[in-house]
Amino acid sequence: MALLEVRGLARRFGEATVLEGFSLDVKAGRAVALVGANGAGKSTVLRCVTGADVATEGTITLDGAPLDERSARCRAMLASVLDDLDFFPDLSVVEHLDLVARAHAVPDADELVDDVLHELRLIGHSGQLPHTLSSGQRRRLALATAFVRPRRLLVLDEPEQRLDTEGLTWLTARLRAEKRDGLAILFASHDQDLVAAVADQVVEVGGAEPGRPTPTTPPKPPKPPAGKSKPRPKPRRR
Numbered sequence: 677m678a679l680l681e682v683r684g685l686a687r688r689f690g691e692a693t694v695l696e697g698f699s700l701d702v703k704a705g706r707a708v709a710l711v712g713a714n715g716a717g718k719s720t721v722l723r724c725v726t727g728a729d730v731a732t733e734g735t736i737t738l739d740g741a742p743l744d745e746r747s748a749r750c751r752a753m754l755a756s757v758l759d760d761l762d763f764f765p766d767l768s769v770v771e772h773l774d775l776v777a778r779a780h781a782v783p784d785a786d787e788l789v790d791d792v793l794h795e796l797r798l799i800g801h802s803g804q805l806p807h808t809l810s811s812g813q814r815r816r817l818a819l820a821t822a823f824v825r826p827r828r829l830l831v832l833d834e835p836e837q838r839l840d841t842e843g844l845t846w847l848t849a850r851l852r853a854e855k856r857d858g859l860a861i862l863f864a865s866h867d868q869d870l871v872a873a874v875a876d877q878v879v880e881v882g883g884a885e886p887g888r889p890t891p892t893t894p895p896k897p898p899k900p901p902a903g904k905s906k907p908r909p910k911p912r913r914r
């Protein structure tokens with residue numbers, strides 16, 4: 677049985693259909709990558725899976741039970757880093773990680789937090805407040821929060837964002853190690869190398885054009901008249 681099962685997910689915003697009939701499975705020890713154009717609906721899937729958004733239709737099952745992100749069972753299983761990095765302005769880097777680890781009653785929390793600070797090269801910044809970090813360091817802090825807590829499913833939205841080359845190498849190795857440890861991973865990414873190195877399955881999200889109701893049959897592009905070349909659009913001037 678898959679750890680995460682998504683069936684028939686639909687998400688509409690007013691008249692606009694972003695997702696329709698979207699399904700996927702993620703098994704323990706496997707990674708599924710969501711790919712697709714900007715606005716295709718990847719973050720929407722991840723937000724529904726983490727309970728940050730509510731699908732218009734469909735079911736989401738985590739380890740055989742309907743997803744309820746408020747339940748202790750679900751919170752103990754699901755670690756996520758989405759797009760909206762949200763930090764407490766008055767808590768330092770190390771205080772953030774301590775808080776997460778202690779909230780999840782992690783044994784040897786100090787040791788784990790130290791290890792993760794070293795691993796993410798944040799150890800020299802552990803006393804800083806989030807707003808004093810670089811954007812890449814803030815991203816590292818957000819990722820660090822997922823690794824100082826228990827987890828069976830990791831949900832990541834473009835985890836490669838703002839990471840430097842060393843950070844990308846670390847991320848790739850870490851996600852592969854997480855899989856070896858039996859974690860299920862669902863992530864959205866625009867980084868083809870990361871997807872190729874980590875994903876066991878790649879799911880293309882898209883089809884419904886945002887802002888419009890989903891067409892039942894896709895419109896065919898008009899054919900150019902036979903013998904004539906297609907007229908080129910005039911270049912726009914600034």
Ligand SMILES: Nc1ncnc2c1ncn2[C@@H]1O[C@H](COP(=O)(O)OP(=O)(O)OP(=O)(O)O)[C@@H](O)[C@H]1O
Nearest residue numbers: 689694712713714715716717718719720721886887
């Ligand atoms: N709260 C909302 N209200 C209206 N439309 C929304 C809302 N949230 C998302 N959308 C629309 O849903 C579509 C899908 O957005 P989403 O963030 O899931 O795309 P994405 O595939 O993650 O894109 P990107 O690659 O740019 O991160 C977009 O067109 C977006 O404008």
